[in-house]
Amino acid sequence: MKQLQLGIESTTLANGLKVVIAPDTTAPVVTVGVYYKIGFRLEPQGRSGFAHLFEHMMFQGSANAPKMQHIKLINSSGGVLNGSTSYDVTNYYEAVPSNALERVLWLEADRMRALKVDDENLKNQRDVVKEEVRVNVMNQPYGGFPWLDMPPVAFRNWANAHNFYGDFADLDAAALSDVQAFFKTYYVPNNAVLLLLGDVKAEEGIALAKKYFGDLPAGAAPPFADPSEPEQTEERRGNVEEKFGTLPAMAIGYALPKRRTTDWCAMALLDQALHGGRAGRMHREFVLEKQIAVEADGGIDDLFGYNGPTQMTTRILHKPEFSSEATVAAFDAVIREVQEHGITEDELEQLKVKWRSDYYATLEGGRGGYMPKYGLMHLLACFTLFDNEPQLVNTILDGFLAVTREEIQAAAKKYLRKEKRAIVFRTPVKASAKEAA
Amino acid sequence: MATRTVEVATGVPGLSAERAVTWPKRTKARLSNGLEVVLAEAHSIPKFHGELFFRSGNAAVAERAPGLAEMTATVVRTGTAKRASRQIEEDLRRIGADLSSSAGADTSAISFAGLSEFAEPLLGLVNELAREAAFPEAEFERERRQKLEEVKLERTQPGFLASERLRKVLFGAHPYAQVSPSEEQVAAYKREDLQTVYRESYTPENGLMLLVGDFDSQAMLKSVEKVFGAWSGKKPGAKATANPANPRGRRVYLVHVPGAVQTQILAGCHAITRKHPDWVKLGLTNSLYGGAFNSRLVMNIREDKGYTYSPRSGVNALRQHGYFSVSAAVRNDVVAASLTEIFYEMDKLRSLPVPAAELADAQNYLSGVFSMGLATQEGLLSQLSTVALNELPDDYLETYRAKVRALSPEDLLATARKYLDSANMQIVVVGDRAQIESQAALFGELETYDAQGKRMD
Numbered sequence: 101m102k103q104l105q106l107g108i109e110s111t112t113l114a115n116g117l118k119v120v121i122a123p124d125t126t127a128p129v130v131t132v133g134v135y136y137k138i139g140f141r142l143e144p145q146g147r148s149g150f151a152h153l154f155e156h157m158m159f160q161g162s163a164n165a166p167k168m169q170h171i172k173l174i175n176s177s178g179g180v181l182n183g184s185t186s187y188d189v190t191n192y193y194e195a196v197p198s199n200a201l202e203r204v205l206w207l208e209a210d211r212m213r214a215l216k217v218d219d220e221n222l223k224n225q226r227d228v229v230k231e232e233v234r235v236n237v238m239n240q241p242y243g244g245f246p247w248l249d250m251p252p253v254a255f256r257n258w259a260n261a262h263n264f265y266g267d268f269a270d271l272d273a274a275a276l277s278d279v280q281a282f283f284k285t286y287y288v289p290n291n292a293v294l295l296l297l298g299d300v301k302a303e304e305g306i307a308l309a310k311k312y313f314g315d316l317p318a319g320a321a322p323p324f325a326d327p328s329e330p331e332q333t334e335e336r337r338g339n340v341e342e343k344f345g346t347l348p349a350m351a352i353g354y355a356l357p358k359r360r361t362t363d364w365c366a367m368a369l370l371d372q373a374l375h376g377g378r379a380g381r382m383h384r385e386f387v388l389e390k391q392i393a394v395e396a397d398g399g400i401d402d403l404f405g406y407n408g409p410t411q412m413t414t415r416i417l418h419k420p421e422f423s424s425e426a427t428v429a430a431f432d433a434v435i436r437e438v439q440e441h442g443i444t445e446d447e448l449e450q451l452k453v454k455w456r457s458d459y460y461a462t463l464e465g466g467r468g469g470y471m472p473k474y475g476l477m478h479l480l481a482c483f484t485l486f487d488n489e490p491q492l493v494n495t496i497l498d499g500f501l502a503v504t505r506e507e508i509q510a511a512a513k514k515y516l517r518k519e520k521r522a523i524v525f526r527t528p529v530k531a532s533a534k535e536a537a
Numbered sequence: 538m539a540t541r542t543v544e545v546a547t548g549v550p551g552l553s554a555e556r557a558v559t560w561p562k563r564t565k566a567r568l569s570n571g572l573e574v575v576l577a578e579a580h581s582i583p584k585f586h587g588e589l590f591f592r593s594g595n596a597a598v599a600e601r602a603p604g605l606a607e608m609t610a611t612v613v614r615t616g617t618a619k620r621a622s623r624q625i626e627e628d629l630r631r632i633g634a635d636l637s638s639s640a641g642a643d644t645s646a647i648s649f650a651g652l653s654e655f656a657e658p659l660l661g662l663v664n665e666l667a668r669e670a671a672f673p674e675a676e677f678e679r680e681r682r683q684k685l686e687e688v689k690l691e692r693t694q695p696g697f698l699a700s701e702r703l704r705k706v707l708f709g710a711h712p713y714a715q716v717s718p719s720e721e722q723v724a725a726y727k728r729e730d731l732q733t734v735y736r737e738s739y740t741p742e743n744g745l746m747l748l749v750g751d752f753d754s755q756a757m758l759k760s761v762e763k764v765f766g767a768w769s770g771k772k773p774g775a776k777a778t779a780n781p782a783n784p785r786g787r788r789v790y791l792v793h794v795p796g797a798v799q800t801q802i803l804a805g806c807h808a809i810t811r812k813h814p815d816w817v818k819l820g821l822t823n824s825l826y827g828g829a830f831n832s833r834l835v836m837n838i839r840e841d842k843g844y845t846y847s848p849r850s851g852v853n854a855l856r857q858h859g860y861f862s863v864s865a866a867v868r869n870d871v872v873a874a875s876l877t878e879i880f881y882e883m884d885k886l887r888s889l890p891v892p893a894a895e896l897a898d899a900q901n902y903l904s905g906v907f908s909m910g911l912a913t914q915e916g917l918l919s920q921l922s923t924v925a926l927n928e929l930p931d932d933y934l935e936t937y938r939a940k941v942r943a944l945s946p947e948d949l950l951a952t953a954r955k956y957l958d959s960a961n962m963q964i965v966v967v968g969d970r971a972q973i974e975s976q977a978a979l980f981g982e983l984e985t986y987d988a989q990g991k992r993m994d
Contacts, residue, residue, distance in 0.1 A: 128555075164546055
């Protein structure tokens, strides 16, 4: 087995901006990322969807680069760019031929310095975001299932339970003053990490980071709301109507242990035992053997990239001839099996080899067929912002490869309990009409 | 409809000297049984990616049943002479591998990725699937029932409904018109039909093996010879299909989805294949029109007007015929306004030469993005498969950027006039009839269909 040892350099500038560099000269391409430690979980109450709307505003114009210029300057340098908002971080990233590195850093520094946006920009992006929500959620079969359906059922703290894409009324209420206030609070160098990956030398990268970001003033440490959940003591259930699809669906989520604990590593491997593709127990039971479901998948979403309450979620689209209760019973049987008998030594060995292979793929993996090194960038960013330890990319694998059968069985008993789970049923309007008739 | 003035940025650092792009050496071989092999080393991670293609897909067998090659590929992975379905899945996990089998219009493929240390066992399994698939009766039945649910489900997806209708309109009686089977057609699939497709198509003479990753090419080539050398089989006879008629005049096809809160627009016209000498020109024209984030269409209907989140255009290169298309999911009340802008930008490219600076930007974009394929094993594999499957010249990767940079505003004007065929675009709109019919009808004679594909008017 080949040990992977990536050369990673990191430093913190005087203004608190963290800088991480992962040089690799395979291709004359450099990937640049800026991650801010704020996601939709801790966006302001009464402003659901704001963190994501704000992300769009970051492309609308900054101190010296007016609207459309960010996109134009990156594309015309031969590069691609995007941004995304998740639970606890928001990222902005570019992959460009390495001769455009300074230009990218200038642009990222310019929008960390000041946003220059107006009401027209806000109205424009509010419209764009609404179409994004329509195309991904409101006008799609099973849109938003279960990532938007589950939180209000599973969680009690508004931070974890609200609509992350945003209620349209909240999007409409968002004002330019909210944009500037959010920017001033969270988009400060001391709440961010700059990542440079690929065709850049470590010393060169650090010098350039200082050149472009060094004079940005540090801000006050951002206030973060407490995202913790009250202890869950009974199973929670909820229903959502499915407007287009014809198959009944359900999602079953269990709260996860704290990240980077032994239990967390065990749960991650248990997740693979249950949801690891066609060999996973859920797919095998539901789709291949009992043939109850058309799809049975799921798992822990973005294992390394969250920093608050989250779940391992199974997602099942089942055939209408099986009732919801029969489907839940079949699910319970799969869980009971692993609680009572654990997994075999052979299964554990398979899981570990696959885990290692998947981890390498994550490190190399792009995003959507472009954006090389997106996976490595994401891990480095999260390990820096949450753990202040970017070198974890080289060691985190060890914890998973050390998990024992006993730990997996113990985790199944401890965490996969009915009183610790939530179930959302997504019920087709059409099918239920038929049943009622 | 004033578009606001675009301001420029001040103080932007220039670009430093470009670093040379060096594509890795390709090792090409043809085994004595006819299997074509292309290998390239990429040592970024201790893994490798591979794809075993067969140059026959759904189009080659469409006269028997739509989607038959896809169904064949699906059942291929469910059992071999030596291994049952569950064994296959567990063996893959044991060596840390991923594998999928599928078929498009022109090819069937077994795609795989795994750890370099387990290259031989993975190739061994691929070999079994390619030569000894057993098509177990129970697995076939299960996959067929599964497929029935899938074809029902896809009829609830606006994107699917739009592309299905556009392909029917553009390709008529040609096999490319069929993107998916009906429920009745799936119900009529027979195991023996799949086995016939398998026997005919999955042969070394019809095959192309691509491997990219952390290995030594010579050693890997030896492994490939060892594992696949004893296989034999002829190329299937190719049947000529008549060229599809090129639809003349704009027409509108409305697919009615009651209650839709958005309208999926998809418009298209006949274009060219990748082998055509105009391919690079059309690629650049497309990237100016709607193929990039800073393209004219995206700037217009997203960044200026806010009609849509994800407008885009593209050239879809099927093996025998290509088509150009543009799509956007828009607010119901701006269907007519969006189509107006879609045609405005098309006609503008057909009427006025592109300013030199904008052309240079687009040339930089296309050549930069092309080189990103170099940075990952998967990216490289996809570039190599484009070259090999389309029988492009060996130096295609090395010369592409120079070809892009050699183009002039006059080239693009001529290309837009030829291929952005705005007068003959076939327009599909998927949405709620009551909300969009009168808007869509402004753009041509309109026919309405339901989600099952049945004519409504």
